[in-house]
Ligand SMILES: Cc1cc2nc3c(=O)[nH]c(=O)nc-3n(C[C@H](O)[C@H](O)[C@H](O)COP(=O)(O)OP(=O)(O)OC[C@H]3O[C@@H](n4cnc5c(N)ncnc54)[C@H](O)[C@@H]3O)c2cc1C
Ligand SMILES: Cc1cc2nc3c(=O)[nH]c(=O)nc-3n(C[C@H](O)[C@H](O)[C@H](O)COP(=O)(O)OP(=O)(O)OC[C@H]3O[C@@H](n4cnc5c(N)ncnc54)[C@H](O)[C@@H]3O)c2cc1C
Ligand code: SF4
């Protein structure tokens with residue numbers, strides 16, 4: 123056997139200096155030759171551990187073999203059996219915690235670039251212009267409503283349509299895609315790709331209705347009069363603030379607001395687009411997850427001189443994808459670790475101008491297994507800022523639970539649903555994704571949509587709850 | 588796409604639009620609002636539901652042309668469409684039999700308070716309305732307000748109609764005359780709602796105001812609409828827009844409303860430049 127290259131085949135990217143001036147995607151993706159080269163690094167294990175690391179159990183050696191053999195069409199076919207949104211997952215899955223973490227190569231060298239190959243296959247299909255629309259099942263005559271067009275809802279809708287049900291997908295915003303369109307920036311996930319996937323779902327026969335806020339425009343109970351079953355995939359959209367003095371000063375954003383303005387409303391194209399955004403020069407983003415990285419990198423692209431990440435733990439505890447932390451470092455985002463904001467100071471017009479922070483140290487591990495940050499007394503210091511983005515997390519939006527009294531919710535406002543079936547406490551109502559688990563990942567939300575579709579199909583066939 | 592079925596100019600720069608929107612019309616309650624987006628590059632702007640004709644499936648809004656989006660909206664005609672209309676949003680007004688209710692409105696606050704006043708009247712309250720405008724020409728929806736009020740007082744800043752002065756003067760007069768007031772609803776410019784709240788506070792008259800912070804999604808997911816109520820942060824789009832006027836931090840609201848003044852000006856200038864060089868005749 124030929125010697126294996128210890129490193130992943132590199133993916134060409136825009137240089138850091140160049141890319142901070144635009145919103146275009148950072149990596150360009152593999153060429154056919156590069157993809158084949160990377161695919162050949164895979165050992166085609168008899169017992170592929172990588173598959174166990176993938177929440178939707180993609181036949182990873184299978185699709186990689188097809189790429190190695192240049193049968194790209196077959197590669198995409200294998201991928202789509204388990205994952206209807208490969209172009210998205212290949213880009214945003216935290217592979218280092220999932221498939222690639224379990225890859226046998228990772229013990230001694232860099233794992234196979236599974237995500238990169240997945241992305242390659244999906245992009246190849248798009249470029250080839252031939253997307254196979256699977257044959258439709260016989261129509262069952264059952265009507266299903268899906269609430270929320272994020273990854274969970276999209277996958278559920280797609281699966282149910284393929285099973286022959288009449289599916290209507292309701293989305294509160296004016297565009298479908300959930301976090302994929304309003305949260306994750308263009309430079310990490312081009313919106314044209316998300317649009318393509320949504321069009322695919324529509325081609326499967328799903329009827330999409332945007333600007334429809336379930337709970338307000340119609341309640342779950344009202345929908346249940348017209349539909350035989352409902353899936354709720356409304357995500358974790360309620361932003362957290364820290365309740366610090368001065369937090370309502372002008373220039374202080376939740377990450378949701380900052381990203382919705384920039385991504386969904388295209389504020390970076392203001393005044394061509396009408397929605398404005400503050401183009402701060404000294405921007406501090408609070409948090410250490412993907413949302414924080416996305417915000418801090420967006421700030422740079424909006425023209426910040428200095429974009430900082432303020433995180434209360436240290437680098438090792440940061441939950442963001444490694445690739446994004448790496449990209450952020452390359453782009454000269456400044457990291458202030460072990461730092462906790464405690465107060466904001468404003469100018470005479472109500473604009474934020476400084477934030478006061480405390481230094482922290484790490485103590486014993488907490489419930490999350492990570493070492494607990496503890497404040498160091500009298501360590502206050504101030505940072506001059508003109509824009510702050512609070513990216514410390516979000517919880518499920520209470521709109522649907524509030525308007526559906528018999529839907530059981532947990533103490534964080536999450537809808538309670540059975541992990542194996544997606545069934546909620548209310549007959550005919552299923553739920554999955556961030557609304558059930560709290561903020562998690564795209565692939566987990568998709569997995570939940572798929573599980574719920576399977577059990578919803580059963581329910582519609584048998585009527586047994 | 589949502590069709591505009593009727594447009595009407597109520598006063599200079601104030602327009603009434605009707606939309607074909609049976610779903611929203613059917614659910615709309617007094618005090619609620621919609622968000623609309625005119626076209627693809629458009630922003631999402633919130634507007635109060637001034638009326639909902641449930642049988643006809645018609646939704647009515649009244650808006651003042653203040654900046655780019657409302658001006659652009661104002662150029663549309665019956666038969667035109669807008670991209671998105673979302674609603675009904677926000678909590679409905681609390682309608683009960685309180686006794687005597689004073690409804691105070693200024694400017695485009697009048698169409699906003701109209702459905703609330705009507706519902707309060709239907710609930711058996713005695714309605715005293717105080718409506719203010721800068722001058723006679725800007726007074727709107729008098730007849731409608733008259734039809735749901737037991738008493739209606741009108742003020743104009745310049746005295747061109749009704750009494751010369753501010754709505755607040757009339758409210759003070761009622762209080763001084765010992766009229767028993769059980770509740771006050773006030774809708775209008777922030778400065779006016781603040782003044783109303785300050786006026787009623789010493790007399791412990793329950794006062795409801797309808798807040799109009801900057802909004803984006805208006806479903807509770809962005810937090811731009813946060814307002815300070817009794818020291819606590821609330822999201823006006825889902826927790827409001829109506830709040831107890833005695834608990835609102837109006838100064839914070841006023842500062843936040845100015846966040847994008849610079850950008851709004853830029854947008855407006857660009858829009859004016861554009862419309863003046865096109866075929867619309869400088870409208
Ligand atoms: C900025 C950001 C970056 C992220 N980066 C990554 C990453 O790199 N990798 C990764 O795996 N995960 C990432 N995540 C997490 C991931 O995006 C989410 O876990 C995933 O999108 C959850 O999917 P969902 O379908 O449950 O919900 P969402 O994607 O949140 O979609 C829910 C949809 O429901 C709609 N909705 C809500 N309420 C209603 C209602 N009442 N009526 C109708 N519609 C409604 C919403 O508008 C939304 O479109 C990121 C999240 C954010 C915010
Ligand atoms: C719940 C609610 C109900 C409202 N009801 C009415 C109504 O019935 N009739 C009416 O004429 N106006 C109403 N408004 C105000 C209306 O939304 C603004 O006038 C409009 O958004 C201005 O947009 P513009 O582009 O024309 O002007 P701009 O030049 O963009 O703004 C003018 C001023 O309007 C405010 N504003 C700007 N953007 C927004 C935004 N996205 N959301 C809220 N306020 C903003 C700011 O204070 C700004 O200084 C309401 C606002 C809210 C929050
Ligand atoms: S879906 Fe995600 S976890 Fe599964 S193989 Fe693809 S990148 Fe890996």
Ligand code: SF4
Pocket residue numbers: 163164165166167170171172173182183224225226227234236
């Ligand atoms: S574990 Fe790694 S080497 Fe083995 S099949 Fe999976 S990707 Fe290939």
Ligand code: FES
Pocket residue numbers: 801802803804805806807808809810811812813822823824825
């Ligand atoms: S407008 Fe976004 S939370 Fe209220």
